[in-house]
Amino acid sequence: MLPKRGEPPVNDGLKVVLGRRYRFAASHRLHTEKLSEEENFRVFGKCNNPYGHGHNYVVEIHVSGPVDLATGMIVNLAELDQFVEREVLEPLDHKSLNEDVQAFRTTVPTTENLCKEIYRRLKEFPLAKVERVRIEETCNNAFEYAGSRNCGP
Amino acid sequence: MDGKIKGMVYLTRKIEFSASHLYHNPALSDEENRRIFGKCNNPHGHGHNYTLEVTVEGEPDPVTGMVLDLKELKTILEREIMERMDHRFLNYEVQELKGQIPTCENIARVVWKLLEPKITQGRLHKVRLYESADIFAECYQNGANRQ
Numbered sequence: 001m002l003p004k005r006g007e008p009p010v011n012d013g014l015k016v017v018l019g020r021r022y023r024f025a026a027s028h029r030l031h032t033e034k035l036s037e038e039e040n041f042r043v044f045g046k047c048n049n050p051y052g053h054g055h056n057y058v059v060e061i062h063v064s065g066p067v068d069l070a071t072g073m074i075v076n077l078a079e080l081d082q083f084v085e086r087e088v089l090e091p092l093d094h095k096s097l098n099e100d101v102q103a104f105r106t107t108v109p110t111t112e113n114l115c116k117e118i119y120r121r122l123k124e125f126p127l128a129k130v131e132r133v134r135i136e137e138t139c140n141n142a143f144e145y146a147g148s149r150n151c152g153p
Numbered sequence: 154m155d156g157k158i159k160g161m162v163y164l165t166r167k168i169e170f171s172a173s174h175l176y177h178n179p180a181l182s183d184e185e186n187r188r189i190f191g192k193c194n195n196p197h198g199h200g201h202n203y204t205l206e207v208t209v210e211g212e213p214d215p216v217t218g219m220v221l222d223l224k225e226l227k228t229i230l231e232r233e234i235m236e237r238m239d240h241r242f243l244n245y246e247v248q249e250l251k252g253q254i255p256t257c258e259n260i261a262r263v264v265w266k267l268l269e270p271k272i273t274q275g276r277l278h279k280v281r282l283y284e285s286a287d288i289f290a291e292c293y294q295n296g297a298n299r300q
Contacts, residue, residue, distance in 0.1 A: 001252055002178045014265060015295045016258045021287040062291075067262070070178055071189055072254030077288070078191065153208075153279045153297045 002070065009066035017064045017131055018074045022084055024093035027054035028109040031098075052096060057111075058136040059088065059118060063128035075128040087121045111137040115145035123147070163278055164220050165208045168230050170239035173200035174255040198242060203260075204283040205234060207268060211275025221274035233267045257282055257290035265292040 029052035030044035040048050047053070061084060065074045095101065097109035103117045119133045132146040144151050175198040176190035186194045193199070207230065211220035237247055243255040249263045261282040269277045278297065283289040 002180050002254070004180045012262075013295050014262060014292055015297075016262055017291040017293075018258060019281075019289040019291065067256075067258045069253075070180065072176070072256035072259045074258055074290075076189065153291070153293045 005068065005070040007069045009069060015064060016067055016074060017062050018077075018080075018128070019060055019062045020077065020080060020084075022059045022061070022089060023056060024059070024089050025054060025056050026092050026095050026097050027052045028097040028104070029053070030108055030110060032108050052098065055137050057092075057114075059084075060132075060134040060136075061122065061130065062132040062134070063125070064131045065128040079127055080125070083125055083127075084122070088118055111135050111141065111143045112145075115143050119145050119147060159212065161210045162213055162220050163208050163210050164223075164226075164275070165206050166223065166226050166230065167204060167206050168234065169202060169204050170235055171200060171202050172238050172241050172243050173198045174243040175199065176254050176256065178254060198244070201284050203238075205230075205264060206279075206281040206283075207264075207277070208279040208281075209272055209275040210278040214274075219274075221272065225274070226272070229268065229271045233271060234264060237267075257284045257288060261290040261292040 028047075029049065030047040031040050031050075035043065061080070063075060063080065067074055092101065097104045097114070101109070101117070103120075104113070107113050107117075115133045115135050118135070119130065122130045122133070130147075132144055132151060134142060134144040136142045175195060176193040177186050177196070178189075181189070207226070209220055209226065213220055237249075238260075241247060243250055243260065247255070247263075249267065250259065253259045253263075261280055264280050264282060265277065268280065279291060279293040281289055281291045
């Protein structure tokens, strides 16, 4: 028999994580004022091209929490989607990360730093715990960040 | 290479199955069901092609070099998962999901509980179940080590 909402969740020593993939497109230029022009070019190569370049980013968000017995869900996907849309996709999609995103006015917009920035934007999500942010910059490069913890299984 | 290098190896096998389901909780009103579950509440159900990734951890056997025989894992997955879930209506035909909403989260947990006692060489490390390319759920032991 299925319960109404608010029943205590099952505690069987298992952890359940929900993963959801989103996509956005943005441009960036890898460049830091802490290095000379020559050093920037040596370190970042063609990613230092002054006019920047773009990627189709795939962002995978992993959230955890008790599974509500009444709904079978950690969190309703519609509510997660709405939060990610507002905090991540709307501010980043079809933008220049260097020019349009405050955090990258002073930090190099590598995908490592982008993972941390997106994690920072999502960690206040009130309905589930954000475990991990994984970004595929291209189909050959992927980056993951899980806050101060190691990434886990 | 010999047995002198210690440490866990993680082996993953993938299977695909197709099944139908619907989300409906009779303890809630029809209106609440529609609000919470949206189009997943369609009374006649709908289906997905599920992809299941099963990861087993262990130290390779010094003689065979295997964590477990993949043929054996294939047989376990065929018997425990494919026969139970492939081309089934999850709400009505899978005993282990009775009394639960067959979400990705709940199916992943059921899959873990079905497989964990059957894997006797190595140890079940993680299951990941994709409902579509962009939605998945994982289940593993609380506090599991980094892979």
